Amino acid sequence: MRSTEDRILGVLRWAVITVAVVVTAGPLLYGFLLSLRPFQSVLTEPLDLLPSPGEITFDAYPTAMAEYGLGGNMWNSLQVALATAALAIVLSVLGAYAAVRLRFFGRDVVNVVFLGVYLLPGIVLAVPLFVLLSRIGLTGSLAGLVFVYVAQTVPVALYMLRTYLVAVPSSVEEAAMIDGCGRLAVIRRVVLPMALPGVAATALYVFMIAWNEYLFALLFLVADRDRWTVSLGIAQLTEFSVPTTVLMAGSIAITVPVVAGFFLAQRLLVTGLTSGAEKG
Amino acid sequence: MAAKPLTMSRREDRDGRLLVAPTMAVVLAFAVLPFLAVVLFAFLDVRLVDIPRLYLDELVFTTDNLATVWGSPRFWSAATTTVTYAAASSAGAILVGLAVALALRHPFPGRGLIRALVLVPYILPVVAATTIWKTLLNPGYGLVNAVGTEWLGWAEPIAFLTTTSRDVGPFEIPVALTTVIAFEVWKTFPLAFLFITARLQVVPGDIEEAAQIDGAGKTRVFWHLLLPQLAGVMALLAVLRFLWSFQNFNDIYLLTGGAGGTEVLAVRVYSELVVRANIGTASATGLIMTGMLLVVVAVYAWMIKREKA
Numbered sequence A: 001m002r003s004t005e006d007r008i009l010g011v012l013r014w015a016v017i018t019v020a021v022v023v024t025a026g027p028l029l030y031g032f033l034l035s036l037r038p039f040q041s042v043l044t045e046p047l048d049l050l051p052s053p054g055e056i057t058f059d060a061y062p063t064a065m066a067e068y069g070l071g072g073n074m075w076n077s078l079q080v081a082l083a084t085a086a087l088a089i090v091l092s093v094l095g096a097y098a099a100v101r102l103r104f105f106g107r108d109v110v111n112v113v114f115l116g117v118y119l120l121p122g123i124v125l126a127v128p129l130f131v132l133l134s135r136i137g138l139t140g141s142l143a144g145l146v147f148v149y150v151a152q153t154v155p156v157a158l159y160m161l162r163t164y165l166v167a168v169p170s171s172v173e174e175a176a177m178i179d180g181c182g183r184l185a186v187i188r189r190v191v192l193p194m195a196l197p198g199v200a201a202t203a204l205y206v207f208m209i210a211w212n213e214y215l216f217a218l219l220f221l222v223a224d225r226d227r228w229t230v231s232l233g234i235a236q237l238t239e240f241s242v243p244t245t246v247l248m249a250g251s252i253a254i255t256v257p258v259v260a261g262f263f264l265a266q267r268l269l270v271t272g273l274t275s276g277a278e279k280g
Numbered sequence B: 001m002a003a004k005p006l007t008m009s010r011r012e013d014r015d016g017r018l019l020v021a022p023t024m025a026v027v028l029a030f031a032v033l034p035f036l037a038v039v040l041f042a043f044l045d046v047r048l049v050d051i052p053r054l055y056l057d058e059l060v061f062t063t064d065n066l067a068t069v070w071g072s073p074r075f076w077s078a079a080t081t082t083v084t085y086a087a088a089s090s091a092g093a094i095l096v097g098l099a100v101a102l103a104l105r106h107p108f109p110g111r112g113l114i115r116a117l118v119l120v121p122y123i124l125p126v127v128a129a130t131t132i133w134k135t136l137l138n139p140g141y142g143l144v145n146a147v148g149t150e151w152l153g154w155a156e157p158i159a160f161l162t163t164t165s166r167d168v169g170p171f172e173i174p175v176a177l178t179t180v181i182a183f184e185v186w187k188t189f190p191l192a193f194l195f196i197t198a199r200l201q202v203v204p205g206d207i208e209e210a211a212q213i214d215g216a217g218k219t220r221v222f223w224h225l226l227l228p229q230l231a232g233v234m235a236l237l238a239v240l241r242f243l244w245s246f247q248n249f250n251d252i253y254l255l256t257g258g259a260g261g262t263e264v265l266a267v268r269v270y271s272e273l274v275v276r277a278n279i280g281t282a283s284a285t286g287l288i289m290t291g292m293l294l295v296v297v298a299v300y301a302w303m304i305k306r307e308k309a
Helices: A004-035 A039-044 A060-067 A070-101 A107-119 A122-135 A142-166 A170-178 A183-194 A196-212 A215-221 A230-237 A244-270 B008-042 B048-053 B064-070 B073-103 B111-118 B126-136 B143-150 B175-201 B205-213 B218-246 B250-255 B265-275 B279-308
Strands: B166-168 B171-173
Touching (some): A004 B126, A004 B175, A060 A244, A070 A196, A070 A230, A107 B008, A122 A142, A142 A196, A142 A215, A142 B008, B048 B279, B064 B279, B073 B218, B111 B175, B126 B250, B175 B250, B265 B279
16 A cells, blocks of 8 residues: 555656656757747747647748858858867877876876866956967967867866776787787777777767857857857847747757767767677 | 887886877966966956057056955955855756656656656757747747736736846845746756766665665655765765856856846956956956855865865
């Protein structure tokens, strides 16, 4: 027999689950449904969530991409995010390998510096970076942005990769070194392939951070519309009287790569790491 | 003369430093050096227009910036807002994360999908999230106000993001601040949910079973068995969330622009830098802000140390 306590908790449990699902997934669904309706009908009938069959339109998407320039902005974001992920991975694979496998002078100092960078407020670093980049003429350049993003993400990437690299058995590496591999060749031919799922997940994580970033894009690029990233582009559009359906279309468009990447990474993360690499 | 072959440990030392060097270079150039520059700028009288003519040998040091910021009521009001915002949103995120983690603790069909859906706010690009919420809360055509006025009997739509305060019965509610706190809870509780779920998975089941056999109800099991085990991860989350919310710029700037009593320190740094073009006071504000964060980190480190001793 179930006690009163159990029954109340059972009801409460499902209430929490229902509210959680509605509140978390609801807004995204709302944005998507709004992006399919004509702006006029959104204004007059805010409570009609489901678009009536006759009024469904995908016009907001091409309007957002072409007329309001979000397509070009997305291209900029893609370049920045890919470059950031590639650079951050190269740097952090080397760094994480050293941190896991090698004893070297200054290792603890390096760890402290990285932790410090991780905790420093972005807005505080933004002040001198803004000054420095305008002094050397890198404001308005996507390359400057990439370096800032790499510096911001590399400590986290390194930390993530460390846990994956620890799982690579060092005996395999030692065998490769006895066979005449140098340090870099060991990393490239032995460590990297064995830690590949982890490396891919970390790369996706860095990509997502760079793709979502707003503050530095705002500070460095705001004057140069051709170089806006897509986050900046949408945020700037909200300042003008752009139809909300177009803004919703833009928001959904920038969310799709992130959500796709997230589900991809989830599957990658569960793939077995090193099973069977070492003969017993 | 041929170089002496390196010993194993000397080679390890050299390789280690070489491998970390590129990362260190980027971090030094784009994070450590800029931070030192903040300290420098905080003691200089510089504005954005001075930058092209700024040379290291002509610097004049002053404590005026720090004095100006320290004596400004606006700074202290922003500091109070920031502490309120960070404390309320991290406490909220942890409580909501805990509730959802407990509700999803035992398996049922569809749990995997619900777990993934619950993470949506955390992975959503911040600009997409704020744009959607600004639409939801819009006084003209937003869903929240439409539901409120049509079904809940509100006399008029509420401008959630611009109203500084509003009397509800005997209470005065800071509407905009509460709204940005609620948004932050919504956006960050999935992280608390993930941490707490991971910790719940390693809670040994046998003690709980024994307690239940002895007649302890679920509520008592929670207070006396589960909560003590979760306390550590919740304390860590509280510190991390506080540090992050304390420095949050994006969410508040995108939602309210700092209007309606939501001006936090990060927004103040930005407006000193961009609107007033005063690098000196922007840096001084940032420096004091970093000092406050360091106090929090130090207190946490001290607590950890005391617990271990």
